[in-house]
Structure formats: C-alpha cells, structure tokens
Amino acid sequence: MVILSDILLFLTTALVVSITCLCVLLRVRMSDAYTGSFLTVLTPLSFQMCLTLLTTYLSRVLDEQHLLSRFYETYALGATLLSVLLTTLLLLMFSRYLIKLIRATEEQKHLGNRILTLLILVFFILSLYIIFAKSGGDWIKALHDTMRYHFFSASMFLVIHGVLGCLYAKKATTWEEERLLKGICYTFLPLIILFPLDILFFRQVAFKLVYLSFAVLSVYLYYFISRRYFLTYEMTSGLPDAKVKQLGVSEREAQIINLLVEGLSNQEIAKELFISPNTVKTHIKNIYTKLGVSNRLQLFNLLKQ
Structure with a gap:
C-alpha cells in the first residue's frame, strides 16, 4: 500500500505541475484571462503537492538521527505553516474563481465572496489551533498530521464547489463557462465517494484518493486548453x-x-x-x-x- 501511495502521489504531482507549466507558457505568450485564472488555482495546488511529495520523500530517505535533528524540526515547523497557508490559499482562490464563472449579479457575487472568505478564514484559524494544540510543541508530529489529514480534509470543502458548478452550468451563456463549470462538477462531486474510501484504505499513507480529483481537474483543463488554444486554431478561417x-x-x-x-x-x-x-x-x-x-x-x- 505504501509503494502504491508513493507512485500515485508522484504521478498526480507530476500531472498537476505539468499543466501548471503549460498554463504559465500560454500566459506569457498570450496574456489570456483564462490561463491567468487557471494559474490562481494551479499555482498553490502545485506547491502544495510538491511540498507533500518532498516531505514524503524526506521521511523515506533520512535516518532516525536526521529526522530528530534540530534542522528537521525547523523544517517541520516551516513546512507545516506553509502547507496550511497553501491549502487555505487554494480554497480561497478556487472559491473566487468559481464565483467569477457563475452567472449572477455583482451584488450576489460580492456576497458570495464574503461568505466563502469568512468560512475559509474560520477554517484557517481552526486548522492552526487544532494542529498546534494537538502536537503540543512536537513539530514533527504537527507536520505528520498536517500532511496526512489537513489537505485531505480541506479537499472536502470543494464538494460545495462541485454542487455550485452543477447548479450554474445550465445558466452559462458561453461554451467556455459551461465546460469549466461542468468540469468543476465532474471533478469534485466524486469526493463524496472517495472520502470514505480514504478513511478505510488510505488513512495512514501520504496519498489520498481525493487527490485524484486534482489530477482529473488537470486533465480537464488540458482538454479545455487543447480545444481553445490549439484545435480551434486549426479551424480558424481566412479574412473576408x-x-x-x-x-x-x-x-x-x-x-x-x-x-x-x-x-x-x-x-x-x-x-x-x-x-x-x-x-x-x-x-x-x-x-x-x-x-x-x-x-x-x-x-x-x-x-x-
């Protein structure tokens, strides 16, 4: 199970980072609003996945003496704080991105942003309190708990986004909006099933099945990019x-x-x-x-x- 977890974590991270690099390239070349929006979500997600992969790798290769050293304790404290910040930033940016996509009045969007920001802020404060209170000053334990449970638990927050994506996809007026909202729906609604499976089979390993949702999101964004930026250009007609x-x-x-x-x-x-x-x-x-x-x-x- 541990080997399977490590392989899946590496593949998922590689996929997310690859799509992020593609979006960076398109953003630099085109200054397009869509790729800019994708990057607000993919950037913190990529850093979070890389941090999880790095921490998992270090726990495999370092001996007990290094794992108990002062240097690793400092790393554990920094990685814990960074992970909580990246996860919170991911939730915040994804919430703002979703609200930007849906068809609603400016007042409704402003209200939605305020509500979701407040919920995410409460989540951030509770996360810090629970992680550090439970660790009791043991930063290695804090890092372990953060990597095993925090990002995993935060991912369940995205079920709300999946529901909203389904509700507003029918109201979309362009194929881009419809495709992106449906992608959010198809990506995050399966978390309802994956979450209990993780608790049963992947609870004690770094990789969780819910992370597959981010891999699906990356593939869906690649499909969207291919259609919008590559395939459609092949059908661009001449100038009348x-x-x-x-x-x-x-x-x-x-x-x-x-x-x-x-x-x-x-x-x-x-x-x-x-x-x-x-x-x-x-x-x-x-x-x-x-x-x-x-x-x-x-x-x-x-x-x-």
Missing part, C-alpha cells in the same frame, strides 16, 4: 473583405495573415508571395502593431473572436 477593412490591414497584410492561419512559416510565405523573408518579417511586425498583438497565438485568438 469586411474583416480586412474592420481590422485596418492592407490587402498584402491580409494575404500574409491568411497564410499564417494555414500554418506556413516565414520562408514558405516568402516563397508563396515571391518576396524576401525579411519583407515577410516586416509585414508581420506591422500586422502585430496594427492589431495590438505580439505573437501568432494572440493573432489567432483575435481572429477567432
């Missing part, structure tokens, strides 16, 4: 005359945009239009300046909209 006038580009620039959409490189475009690659670069630079974009991904996103 009305669109050319609307964007304020010349006929030659419109030709280059259409060839970019077809996936041609600068050299291929130059060969197609019988001009030099440097001339193509100049045209592309002018296109980016006129349309207020800085790379092809942003250009394709603009054309799709």
Whole structure:
C-alpha cells in the first residue's frame, strides 16, 4: 500500500505541475484571462503537492538521527505553516474563481465572496489551533498530521464547489463557462465517494484518493486548453473583405495573415508571395502593431473572436 501511495502521489504531482507549466507558457505568450485564472488555482495546488511529495520523500530517505535533528524540526515547523497557508490559499482562490464563472449579479457575487472568505478564514484559524494544540510543541508530529489529514480534509470543502458548478452550468451563456463549470462538477462531486474510501484504505499513507480529483481537474483543463488554444486554431478561417477593412490591414497584410492561419512559416510565405523573408518579417511586425498583438497565438485568438 505504501509503494502504491508513493507512485500515485508522484504521478498526480507530476500531472498537476505539468499543466501548471503549460498554463504559465500560454500566459506569457498570450496574456489570456483564462490561463491567468487557471494559474490562481494551479499555482498553490502545485506547491502544495510538491511540498507533500518532498516531505514524503524526506521521511523515506533520512535516518532516525536526521529526522530528530534540530534542522528537521525547523523544517517541520516551516513546512507545516506553509502547507496550511497553501491549502487555505487554494480554497480561497478556487472559491473566487468559481464565483467569477457563475452567472449572477455583482451584488450576489460580492456576497458570495464574503461568505466563502469568512468560512475559509474560520477554517484557517481552526486548522492552526487544532494542529498546534494537538502536537503540543512536537513539530514533527504537527507536520505528520498536517500532511496526512489537513489537505485531505480541506479537499472536502470543494464538494460545495462541485454542487455550485452543477447548479450554474445550465445558466452559462458561453461554451467556455459551461465546460469549466461542468468540469468543476465532474471533478469534485466524486469526493463524496472517495472520502470514505480514504478513511478505510488510505488513512495512514501520504496519498489520498481525493487527490485524484486534482489530477482529473488537470486533465480537464488540458482538454479545455487543447480545444481553445490549439484545435480551434486549426479551424480558424481566412479574412473576408469586411474583416480586412474592420481590422485596418492592407490587402498584402491580409494575404500574409491568411497564410499564417494555414500554418506556413516565414520562408514558405516568402516563397508563396515571391518576396524576401525579411519583407515577410516586416509585414508581420506591422500586422502585430496594427492589431495590438505580439505573437501568432494572440493573432489567432483575435481572429477567432
């Protein structure tokens, strides 16, 4: 069971971190609002999973003398505080992200943010009190309890998000909102079943079955990213005359945009239009300046909209 737990923990962490890195890349390249929102959730989740993996690894490789050393006690105290903070931040950011997605008035969203923030603050204070009161100054025990039970228990808070995702998915007005809300629903409602299974079979190990929900969330976000940022670009159509006038580009620039959409490189475009690659670069630079974009991904996103 311990070996299986370690393997699942490593795979889940690797998956979450990989999707986070992909979102960072897209955020840098596109400055897109969706990837920015994803990162507010994925960043604390990635750090929390990495911290859990690191602590589990250290407990396996360090001998008893090092585990009882002053240095490890200091690490245990810092890791405990950091874990509680990351878990609380994850809950807070995910709550704000969900409220941002749902169709509601600004007053309703503001009220929802206040209620969820208050609940999460109470959870944070109770977590610190229970962990440190129970440990009695034994920071290694505090770290052990935190890694075994705190993040696991906090994950159950996300069942509320799953229920809200189901309720508001039907009210979504865009496919992006609908897909993301359904993803939250499909990801976190199964926690109702996974939680008792963890208590029965995974209670004494680092990995919990509820962590699989975060792996599912990562896969779902990857599916969303693939459809929005990759697959849809393959179906981006050329520029009609009305669109050319609307964007304020010349006929030659419109030709280059259409060839970019077809996936041609600068050299291929130059060969197609019988001009030099440097001339193509100049045209592309002018296109980016006129349309207020800085790379092809942003250009394709603009054309799709």
